[in-house]
Amino acid sequence: MRVTATQIATERALLSKRFGCLTSAGAYVHKNSWLQMDLKLQNIQIFASQILLSDFGSTLLLPNGLTNEAVGTAYATTLMYCAPELAAQGGA
Numbered sequence: 001m002r003v004t005a006t007q008i009a010t011e012r013a014l015l016s017k018r019f020g021c022l023t024s025a026g027a028y029v030h031k032n033s034w035l036q037m038d039l040k041l042q043n044i045q046i047f048a049s050q051i052l053l054s055d056f057g058s059t060l061l062l063p064n065g066l067t068n069e070a071v072g073t074a075y076a077t078t079l080m081y082c083a084p085e086l087a088a089q090g091g092a
Contacts, residue, residue, distance in 0.1 A: 022044065035061075038058045
């Protein structure tokens, strides 16, 4: 089956809209001082034309003025599941 230029343009527009929704959701979470500790593809839901973030079970509400850089990573690291560069540092 041949893909037309119109189909490609439609898919690009949809992808752009969904990416915009995802970045808006991330900005909202950040603006409200939440540190989402488990943002991954499995926790991004597409429902009709909406993008929803899910699984806030490991979310941390940061105190006023505190950033995620000040909090650090040691409290949130499971070596078996963390990024390789964190595992190399012992999770901290």
